[in-house]
Amino acid sequence: xEVLEAIYGRRSVRQYTSEPVTREEVxxxxxxxxxxxxxxxNQPWRFAIVSDDEKRRALAGFTxxxxxxxxxxxxxxxxxxxxxMYNDTKDHQSVGACLQNMLLAxxxxxLGAVWLGEILKSADKVRELLALPESLELMAVVAVGxxxxxxxxxxxxxxxxxxxxxx
Amino acid sequence: xEVLEAIYGRRSVRQYTSEPVTREEVxxxxxxxxxxxxxxxNQPWRFAIVSDDEKRRALAGFTxxxxxxxxxxxxxxxxxxxxxMYNDTKDHQSVGACLQNMLLAxxxxxLGAVWLGEILKSADKVRELLALPESLELMAVVAVGxxxxxxxxxxxxxxxxxxxxxx
Numbered sequence: 427x428e429v430l431e432a433i434y435g436r437r438s439v440r441q442y443t444s445e446p447v448t449r450e451e452v453x454x455x456x457x458x459x460x461x462x463x464x465x466x467x468n469q470p471w472r473f474a475i476v477s478d479d480e481k482r483r484a485l486a487g488f489t490x491x492x493x494x495x496x497x498x499x500x501x502x503x504x505x506x507x508x509x510x511m512y513n514d515t516k517d518h519q520s521v522g523a524c525l526q527n528m529l530l531a532x533x534x535x536x537l538g539a540v541w542l543g544e545i546l547k548s549a550d551k552v553r554e555l556l557a558l559p560e561s562l563e564l565m566a567v568v569a570v571g572x573x574x575x576x577x578x579x580x581x582x583x584x585x586x587x588x589x590x591x592x593x
Numbered sequence: 594x595e596v597l598e599a600i601y602g603r604r605s606v607r608q609y610t611s612e613p614v615t616r617e618e619v620x621x622x623x624x625x626x627x628x629x630x631x632x633x634x635n636q637p638w639r640f641a642i643v644s645d646d647e648k649r650r651a652l653a654g655f656t657x658x659x660x661x662x663x664x665x666x667x668x669x670x671x672x673x674x675x676x677x678m679y680n681d682t683k684d685h686q687s688v689g690a691c692l693q694n695m696l697l698a699x700x701x702x703x704l705g706a707v708w709l710g711e712i713l714k715s716a717d718k719v720r721e722l723l724a725l726p727e728s729l730e731l732m733a734v735v736a737v738g739x740x741x742x743x744x745x746x747x748x749x750x751x752x753x754x755x756x757x758x759x760x
Contacts, residue, residue, distance in 0.1 A: 429701035432596045433625045433694050453752060458600045460749050462693055465710050469750050474758040481760040505757065516710045519732065520684050522689025526629055527600050529690075530697070534596035543632050543683045556758050565686065582627050583636050585620060590672065591641040591723050593648040 427534045436529060437578055439538025440494045442593070447477075447500045451535055456502065457572065458531030462523035470510040470517045471524045471565075474503040474556050476590025477538035484555050485567070488548035494540060498569035503552060521565045528568055538573035541566050594701045603696055603759060604745055606705025607661045608610065615632040618702055619644075623669065625698030629690035633644050637684045638691045638732075641670040644736035651722050652734070655715035669695070670719060672729035676730025688732045695735055705740035708733050740760045 442568055456473045464470060475481055477500045485503075486495035504525060511517040525541055530537035545552065549564035553559075594602075623640045631637060642666045643649055652670075653662035662668055671692060678684040692708055699706035712719065716731035 427596050428624060429594050429596055429599045429697050430621070433628050433698065436628075440631060447644075454597070456756065457752060458597060460755055461600050461747065462689075463605065463696065466695055467748065469755070471755065472757045473755055475756065475760070476760045478760045513710075514686050515681075515713070515732075518685040519658065519689030519692065520711075522629075522686030522691075523693035523696075524689075525686065526693040528691035529594050529630065531600065541630055542685075543680075544681070550708065556760065558757055562757065565682075569657055580628065582633065585624055585627065588627055588636070588638065588640055589623065589642065590639045590729065593641070593643045593645045 432530050432533050436533040437580060438540040439573045440540050440573060442497050442538060442577040443574045445572045447537060447570055451537060452500055452502065452570070454535060455528050459524040459528040459548050464479065464480045464520035464521060465516040466512060468510050468512060470506045471521050472505040472507050472562055474558065476501045476503065481555065482509065485552065488551050489543055489545040491544060492579065494542065494569050498571045500570045502566045502568045504568065506565050508561040508563060525566055525568065532570055537570055539568050539570045541568055546578060598701050599697050603700040604747060605707040606740045606742060607707050608742040609664050609666065609705060610741045612739045614704060614737055618704060619667055619669065619737065621702060622624060622695050622698045626691040627696040629694050631687035632683040633679060634639045635677050635679060637673045638688050639674050639729055641725065641734060643668045643670065650723065652719065656709060656712040657719050658709055658711060661709065661736050669735045669737065670723065671732045671735065673732050675728040687744065690739040692733055699737055704737055706735055706737045708735055744760045
C-alpha cells in the first residue's frame with residue numbers, strides 16, 4: 427500500500443472479527459513503531475504484547491472502551507522508559523511518531539487498529555497487571571485485530587484553518 | 594512507495610540541493626500531517642511555512658543546527674494550539690504522529706526532511722519572528738529539501754530489548 431494512500435485512508439478500527447492476529451504481524455507492527463525518529467535517537471518506547479484472554483479482559487476493565495479491548499485479539503501497551511527519556515515533551519512526541527508508525531503498519535498489513543489514550547487514567551493498574559516497573563510510563567494501548575466494520579469517512583479541518591502563516 | 598519500505602527506509606536528511614520545493618509538495622506534506630489521529634479528534638496542530646530567504650536565515654539563527662535550516666529551501670514550523678489542546682501528553686503525542694506523517698510523506702515524495710527539536714529552546718523567538726500569538730506552542734521545525742546526501746544506515750535497538758513483556 428502506498429504511503430499517502432495509507433496516511434489518508436487509515437481509520438480507527440474498533441470492531442474486529444474473531445480471527446487471530448499472528449505473532450509475526452504483531453512483531454512487524456512493533457518493529458515499525460521502533461523505526462520512528464527520536465531525539466538523540468534515544469528510542470524511549472517499550473512494548474507489552476497482551477493476547478492472553480484473562481489478561482486482555484483485565485486490561486479491558488481499566489478503560490471505558492472496555493468493549494474494544496475485549497473484542498481485539500491483541501492489545502499492545504506502549505510505554506516510555508523513564509530511564510531512556512531526556513525531555514518529556516520530545517519523548518512523548520517521539521512515542522506519538524512510534525504509535526503512528528504502528529497504526530500505518532497495521533493498516534498496510536490489512537489489520538485494523540485503534541490508539542486508546544483514555545486508559546492512561548489507569549496507568550498504575552496497567553503496570554501492576556503486567557508486573558512492570560514504575561519506570562515505565564504508560565503512553566497508550568493499541569488494540570489490533572481484523573477489521574469487522576465498514577470504513578468510515580474521516581473528518582479533518584481544511585488546510586487554510588491549519589496554516590497559520592506563510593513567509 | 595510502500596508503507597513499510599518508507600517506515601524502515603526513511604532517514605533524517607540534513608543536506609539539500611539548491612532545487613526548490615514546490616508549494617504543492619509542501620501542502621501535501623502539511624496535509625499528510627493533518628491526517629494524524631488526535632484525542633477527541635481535536636487536531637491541535639498548526640503549521641507555519643517559511644521559504645522567504647530572510648525569514649529562513651533568521652529562523653536558522655535560533656538553533657545550533659543553523660546550517661541545516663540555512664541549506665533547506667523550506668522550513669515548516671509545527672505548533673500545538675493551546676486553544677485546541679485538552680491534555681499536554683496526549684496532544685504532544687498527536688503532534689508527534691503528525692510529524693511522522695510529514696516525514697513519511699516527504700520521503701514518499703522523494704524529498705528529504707529532518708525533525709528539529711533543539712530549536713524549542715528558542716520557541717518565544719520563533720513565535721516573535723513569525724508574529725504568531727502566544728497560544729501557539731512550538732513543537733518542532735521540519736526542514737525540507739531535495740536530498741544531497743547518501744542514505745545512511747539506520748540504527749535501532751533489537752526487538753527483544755524493546756518488548757518488556759508478552760502475556
